[in-house]
Amino acid sequence: MKKSLVSMVALALGAAAAPGIAQDSPPATTAPAPAMATAPKLLVVISVDQFSADLFAEYRNHFTGGFARLLDGAVFPSGYQSHASTVTCTGHSTILTGMRPMHTGIIANDWIDFSSPLDDKEIYCVEDESVPGSTNDKYTVSPDHLMVPTLGERMKAADPATRVVSVAGKDRSAVLMGGHKVDEMWWWDRDSFVTYAGRATPPVVARANKAVAAEIARPQPPLELPDFCRAKDRAIPLGEGKTVGTGRFARAAGDVSGFGNSPAKDGATLALAAGLIQAMKLGQGPQTDIIDIGASATDHVGHKYGTEGTEMCLQLASLDRDLGDFFAQLDAMGIDYAVALTADHGGNDLPERQREQAMPMAERLAKSFNPDTIGKAVGATLGLSGKLLAYSSGNFYVTPDVPAAKKQAVIAETKKVLLAQPQVAAVFTGAEIAASPDPAGPADTWPLIMRAKASYYPGRSGDLVVALKPLVTPISDPTRGSVATHGSFWDYDRRVPILFWRKGMTGFEQPHAIETVDIAPTLAALAHVATGAPKMDGRCLDLDAGPGSTCR
Template sequence: MRRSSKGTLVPGAGVSAFVLFLVACATTAAIPQPPSGTSGPQAEDRPTLVVFLIVDQLRGDMLARYSHLFTGGFKRILEEGLNYSNALHAHAQTETSPGHATISTGVFPNRAGVPSNAWRERGEADFHPVYNVVDPGESLVGVPDLPGSSPKVLRRTGLADWVKEADRDARVVSVSAKDRAAVLMAGKAKGEVYWFESRAGRFVTSTFYRSDNPWWLRDYNERGLKEFEKDSVWTSIVPPEAATWSAPDTASFEGNGVHTYFPHRFRAEVTDPDPGDFFFWFEGTPLLDRATLDVALRAMEEEDLGKKAGRTDFLSISFSQTDRIGHGFGPLSREQMDNLLRLDLVLGDLFTALDREVGRGKYIVGFTSDHGVMDNPERIPGGGLRLTEAHRAELGEVLGAAARQAGMRSDLSTADAMLEALEPLDFVGPAYTQDFLGGSVGSDSLAALFQHSYTPGRYGGLLSTYGVEMWWEENVLAWGMPVGTTHGSPYRYDRWVPMALLGPGIEPGVVEEAVRPMDLAPTLAALAGIPFPDDLDGRPLLSRND
């Protein structure tokens, strides 16, 4: 028994904007993985570095929207990259962890073992909460009172592991402002993995990876981060004549509802700050992406990343601030526009460093995002909906009655009773029993998305422990969000992301063929001549000879 969404998944209008860019007819023939030791690029031709470049919460239309203003890394991706204008994630629960896990491993989130950012895990007798990469068996190096992180929950290897398997001397570096992004992109490999921890006010790693902090990280935490504290104002770099490309700067449904416009000042927005409060504020500004790049460049330098001929190293950088600013202000906000212009400059500096340190033509880049985002409901033509406590109460009442009814009848399961009860609620969208998702879902493409998220034993959805997977109607945000916006749905706005490949032999252009971000890992592996598992859900989109 199942219920389908009334929402439709139709191509959005933004795709056409990509077509304005130079169109090249790239062939996309799938290739088999190179049999070990026979074919594939000769050792001396291999790229010495494969790079995953992730921007958290970058919806598929966002780059085209501001493309005329970019001068740095986004400009380079759009002009020199092979851009896939129709890249959609293929799972329903579009959150940071499953997004990174599917990109990293090349399989659907359920096979990677990461259905959501947090879940309840079935234990011997009950369910216990799991926050994906947090591992109470480890601690943060130098911050022993905070739990560490590890990829223990990950059930699959990723590109970082394949790089290591191909050459055990290969170096792996993964950096992000978020633990889950840094850890999941590094697969199960024990590489150099660093992320920002606002509670400690510094970049950290976990005892899973190493027992001490490298000298350069201590140095950066003590000196580099201090520079940001001196200048605790987020000003706008949006050119005044371009400002109307974003929504108006002042909006009651942004930020904290009061400080919704530029400039954003730490001392005005956090009254009476305690020591350490600066880094919680800092975590909501674009400045943290700049710091993330700083740390990645230091790690690259220390590891001699991409500098050894005949060896292919791995680098992942996941820039988190687009997500945090998108949650706070919305994708169309002036703040997000400013953030993207700043990130364009950060990415430009990254490409400059890669050209200088590794060499143009020596590295390949796979660029994408872990998920998109819904517009703030107030900015959706026709209006979206913020659910309220009244909606929550109505839902609770209906589900409570369903559970009681199922308890009195031997022929009705709680899951089936709840599914029936959800039907009349017009703010509830697709809903399926786990029994249904555990079988063949046939031609129901929406059900297939839920199937790719549903991970038996790991319950990440609102009603998962009752045997039901569901989401809201399109353009509806759950209660508890009086401002800002979020993602997490199976709808196009949350699944559609930019995706591009850059590197030697890759012709610039735009491909409109439907692809998935999980195709990137096998594609990068194929381009680098690195063997990868033959049971992936993603597929290589290019070979070296295309």
Template sequence: MKLKIIFFFCITFVFLSCNQEPKKTEKTKLVVGIVVDQMRYDYLTRFQDRYGENGFKRLLKNGFSLENAHYNYIPTYTAVGHSAIYTGTTPSEHGIIGNNWYDKFLKKSIYCVDDSEYTTVGNKSDEGKKSPKRLFTTTITDQLHLAQNMNGKTIGIAIKDRSSVLPAGHTANAAYWYSAGNFNNWITSSYYMEELPQWVTDFNNNNKADQYINAGWETLHDIDTYTKSRVDDNVFEGKFRGEQSPVFPKNLKELRIKNGNFSIIKTVPAGNTLTTDFAKAAIIGENLGKSDFTDFLAVSYSSTDYVGHKYGPASIEIEDTYLRLDKDLENFFNFLDQQVGNGNYTVFLTADHAAVHVPAYLQSLKIPAHYFSTKNFRNFLLGITKKYYKSSELIENVSNYQIFLNKEKIEALNLNLNDVAQKLADEVVHFDGIYKAVTARTMQTTHFSSGILNSLQNGYNQKLSGDVLMIPYPASLIRGRTGTSHGSGYSYDTHVPILFYGNGIKKGTSTKRYNITDIAPTIANLLSIEAPNSTNGIVIDEVLKK
């Protein structure tokens, strides 16, 4: 009898368990996408013991970290990176092939978000003539609006216009960026609105930038404790105009006179603090995270890029910038807890690209590194076309390691376009600095499944890209011998952090290889909405609770 009773209760328990609805996670009220411009993955590990507990470490300890995440295309530039993060695809599909590029239809170089159809809202400059029209695909921010029948709010914020406009997408309620020089205010485009909201006007009137600039830039801690970086005064770092050497402290109040007045805040950590302040004002001013719908705030920290370009990854300046950014993030996360509620928001943090160590510094350590001369290369190309085709008019433009051919001239000379392109590809690899070269026809007819040529192919857009595409040696830059840059498909440019935190996110880490294009479909899955319309990334199942 006892066995029958036990059996009955067991069957009943199993039956009830199988028929119980799974516990649903409350939907997130606010998604915050954070992009740190030019952040190498190793900034997480190199400075980890100096970070506080509630900035980067809060995401690392209580969120999910992808330790082997990369960009899977060339070129790794700001506009391209922000587009890839939010569209879940590469330049081959989304159409943003650079910050600037040569338009072979207009026969001129263009800027990624320029749009003369719109005007500046916020001041009398031309800096607001922008829109996302050159972005061919939808973004995760667009898809969230579509899924909610255009309810909920989407706002983009960054010092750089492209870093605000492209993530916010085509349907954004607003995208704001900082107009520096003598203007000193946050502006937008008539693409979004006809006048600034009162909260933006109020923020501009507070003039926090003056306060931050006049405070100067000293190291957060005793400068002798910055042992993970090079000595303060060295030949590998750039200087502000009027500065004798690139050392601390930096008297920004005096330096601003010769460095574009308010523009100087872009190139110091205070630019990130100003961005944080504005993001907080946006959340309050727009009541983000307070409605029945999910809102999306896309924030990009641009000053890290300006500092990196001037000083390089091994500088005290970059270390101090990240220690200060860590405090900005702590401030921001604590604010989100109070304003939106811990557990009501989801954050992802990543970078639009990383950066190479200063090549001159690498050379001083006997590590192979190079500086590429565009002038010498143009002369080299001219020699090729004169030698084989008796013409100096076959090349229309050379930019972003691409050659655009003059198709009209080639046709007039009864030459075959593909033959000319292949001859150039064969010859340019003899130039000191070019490591690989392929034609557009090769990109269209050959599939590269891995390696750097696969990255080149992912960045090739048949409609927009050039006729010959080239790859320089590793650790090559086109610039002076101080500071650094980016743009390649090598790991120093592609390896970036991807951190998820908050509502719907597990705790953990993964060493699996993931691509930057996996962020958008993962967020789409979290929100139970359709992914952007050209997404080719995958959903990262291991980060999601559901």
């Protein structure tokens, strides 16, 4: 079998290679397993973008690499990104802050701010919109919209010697897990890993980018399909000659986009993470360091091809192997490390395939569901003209064109018009959400309005928040880009696995609901870091399978 990209790039970096990949690879450490009572030297936090609990359940019996290792630890198959806005920015903001979006301020990937200097008033979650000429396609990355500290920041405040490193396939993943104070932060940007303007590029990153550029310059033949993927090999027609379901990730030499939308991107991300760990000697000092890793290819594959074809099967098989190689490299470095792995949100397959597989109610959102059409219906009733509404990520905003005296009437009429749409399950006004109880109890029992409140932040969230009915995909035309997505109030988007592992721990599985906001306080306790203010929304999870406790 071809060497994994993790191993090839690691060799180019001079990093410790996984045992069995190269003949001169050092053996894995044979040091005795550390007691759970001692703080690990390195926290490794991995977010697999769009890795739903459904995908985890579907593939867990096929994992033989890195995921298989994690299955020997503490397994929580029903973790929850408990909020309603199940998108990348929002989910990543919860993982290492321990706080829900109602406190992180990250309510969606984008939101509307009519006071913004931007022409279109739409703000990207890690954008510095004060930079002249900033757009959603060309912007300056900033962590300023994140309103709370991350675990790395808390660790660095407790011990300034702590190193905080963030590496991801997306800028928003790196920023929202790393936070405001990082030692190194790198994310994939079109054809290489980049960081904030003005920051120096360490030799290890320069070598990684060179190695990845060489990989992109080579053609990639179709990936070999594992036997367990063969049942997935069926074309799904989407119109205009477009099909999905049979892809093997072949790409021509120099195909940057094909590389970025393939399993190879996760391999490059993990390889750079391993290189930084070695170059910076993370986990080898007296303090505990932390590295967070955002693996984004599962999300790219889910959007571009859906979740049930050969593409996703190959992606998860490749990621399993790459994670195994990554962990083996850490073993070879002799580091005492603890791992937490989860996802920023789940995902839903394309309705065309779902309708063939016992879900005839799956459908695409009607093209008439847009702020202009809804606004015209509202205006016709109230005798108003002009642009009344703006829309972003499930949020409807009343525009400044509406006279202040008419705003509440517009909100009320918009809710009425939206509820009349056959694909809408619920509509909540900002006032209704604000007056509702704060989230409490197991996340799988929350009513819809509590889910909405968990990701409602005044001044950023809309005047109205809309929940579409289950299995309604908010992509009207699958021939123009994405074919499937996420972002709903429903559990296929909210449920994600949460896995913890440390060498020598006694594993267990707990099927009951927990939340991703529980990860940060759990790791803080494991690393003997007091959390303090601001108080986290999550709770510490006891990772000791016996009568002892890792929570203090």
